[in-house]
Amino acid sequence: MSDAFGSRLADAVAARGPLCVGIDPHAPLLQRWGLPDSAEGLARFTDTVVDALAGTVAVLKPQLAFYERHGSRGIAVLETAVTRARAAGALVLLDAKRGDIGSTMDAYADYLRPDHPLAVDALTVSPYLGPGSLQPAVDTARQHGGGLFVLARTSNPDAGTFQHAMVSGSRARERSVAQVVVDTVRAWNTPGWVVGDPLPDLGAVRDVASRFGPTTGSFGVVVGATLRDLDVDLTGLGGPVLAPGLGAQGGSREDLRRLFGRDAAVVPTVSRDVLGAGPDPAALRDAAARWAEVLAR
Numbered sequence: 001m002s003d004a005f006g007s008r009l010a011d012a013v014a015a016r017g018p019l020c021v022g023i024d025p026h027a028p029l030l031q032r033w034g035l036p037d038s039a040e041g042l043a044r045f046t047d048t049v050v051d052a053l054a055g056t057v058a059v060l061k062p063q064l065a066f067y068e069r070h071g072s073r074g075i076a077v078l079e080t081a082v083t084r085a086r087a088a089g090a091l092v093l094l095d096a097k098r099g100d101i102g103s104t105m106d107a108y109a110d111y112l113r114p115d116h117p118l119a120v121d122a123l124t125v126s127p128y129l130g131p132g133s134l135q136p137a138v139d140t141a142r143q144h145g146g147g148l149f150v151l152a153r154t155s156n157p158d159a160g161t162f163q164h165a166m167v168s169g170s171r172a173r174e175r176s177v178a179q180v181v182v183d184t185v186r187a188w189n190t191p192g193w194v195v196g197d198p199l200p201d202l203g204a205v206r207d208v209a210s211r212f213g214p215t216t217g218s219f220g221v222v223v224g225a226t227l228r229d230l231d232v233d234l235t236g237l238g239g240p241v242l243a244p245g246l247g248a249q250g251g252s253r254e255d256l257r258r259l260f261g262r263d264a265a266v267v268p269t270v271s272r273d274v275l276g277a278g279p280d281p282a283a284l285r286d287a288a289a290r291w292a293e294v295l296a297r
Helices: 005-016 027-032 039-053 064-068 071-087 102-112 131-144 177-188 253-260 281-296
Strands: 020-023 059-062 091-098 122-125 147-153 166-168 174-176 219-223 241-244 266-270
Touching (some): 005 091, 005 147, 020 039, 027 039, 039 059, 039 071, 059 064, 064 071, 064 091, 091 147, 102 131, 122 131, 131 147, 131 177, 147 177, 166 177, 174 177, 177 219, 253 266, 266 281
Parallel strands (some): 020 059, 059 091, 091 122, 219 241, 241 266
16 A cells, blocks of 8 residues: 555545445344345355445445454455455445554554455554554554544443543643543644654644545544534544444434534445345445435535
8 A cells, every 4th residue: 555544535535425334244134135144145245235335435344243253254255355345446444443452452453454364444443441552553554554543432322431531631631531532643643743742732733624635644533423512622633533323323414514514524434324225236326325415415
């Protein structure tokens, strides 16, 4: 991968729009498609989705857990799908939510290496073992042009139990855990910032938005599209926001505008509203195209 993930994402969005479609082959969905809950059913499902969408959608987001539950044969299905999806021009964001320390995090970060059997463009990660725990993934992403989306402010009902907890920093300013995550990712996208430096102060951040463009950073955050209010400050994030929750989960284009405005580099995610249109490939393409049209208004 010669270009950084942020640049590749900006190019994909410019060419195809910002839509990300999740690939979530859980057992009830396989059943609705008339497929067995087996590696064979998983392969038929995944092949259909990739064939239908990889040529037109900017980002495909397979959920790793649904492949792991079928063992080595499930992982083999995902390996093939990732290769085919990227060959068709889609970026692949592996929804793995990995987070650990030391050599274990090094191993998780290997998904971003081009020589990995399951090499992807970007990875979702969890920060709750501390910002330093993710440094191996940051280093690997920088070395190989990969991207990270860090869980910051999710919209599941009890997320605030941890994410709203307040912590004090060296400047004696209390911030929520979610805000510390955002500030950490902002630092990763700040030229000249190095590990060990204080996190950049908002007042010193020049960019007031994270628009898609040549300078879009490769490090983003996950912020739910179904939040009642945006209770983290994304000013000068410098990278993209992955916004899951559109469609069946209740999120809408209006929610995206309300939470993020029109200028932020937001990657809205739809899963059930597109996958539920299957197994007919044309219906899948039509469902994705309808959402792309809605987001373009």
